[in-house]
Amino acid sequence: MDVTTPANGPWLIVGLGNPGPEYAANRHNVGFMVADLLAERVGGRFKRAGKAQAQVVEGRIGPPGPGSRRVVLAKPMSFMNLSGGPVNALKDFYKVPVANIVAIHDELDIDFGTLRLKLGGGDNGHNGLKSMTKAFGSEYHRVRFGIGRPPGRMQVADFVLKDFSSSERKELDYFVDRAADAVEALVIEGLERAQSTYNS
DSSP states (O other): OOTTSTTTSOEEEEEOOOOSGGGTTBGGGHHHHHHHHHHHHHTOOOEEOTTSSEEEEEEEESSSSTTOEEEEEEEEOSOGGGTHHHHHHHHHHHTOOGGGEEEEEEETTSOTTOEEEEESOOOTTOHHHHHHHHHHOSOSEEEEEEOOOOSTTOOHHHHHTSBOOHHHHHHHHHHHHHHHHHHHHHHHHOHHHHHHHHOO
């Protein structure tokens, strides 16, 4: 069996964010939040990944048996704009084809809590995606978690590095849970079926 083919190879699911407790609740760290929930679901705890500047959890998602998929959950421990290096190192180490990489990230251009799943495309100014695309090309999957645009004249950089608002926090757990469901659906059922369920 060729484990490097998209059908059989492992999936590398990357939550994007910044390391450190001061960033943990930021809008920019919603990818980490979803990755943490997925790690809980597979019963694993993040640990340092050898020489790669990242934390990983290995496990399986989906129903027991041949329908399950091997996954490597990852959180780059570089800062957001250097995410490509650690992800590329993990891609090479686990022999993951680019088409089996999923980036979970915050998205300014869709409303808070809205999800959009896609394959490939531009980075839309997102530094984590920009770094990944520079490292290994753009043909990886994205799970885009809407955070909306900054209010008034607030700068984008300030907005993404602030915590979710109190009203947003009331719904955040629900939307993070839904994003984790969407990642699982993408890996198990494929992009089109996941899009039909979760793209809103």
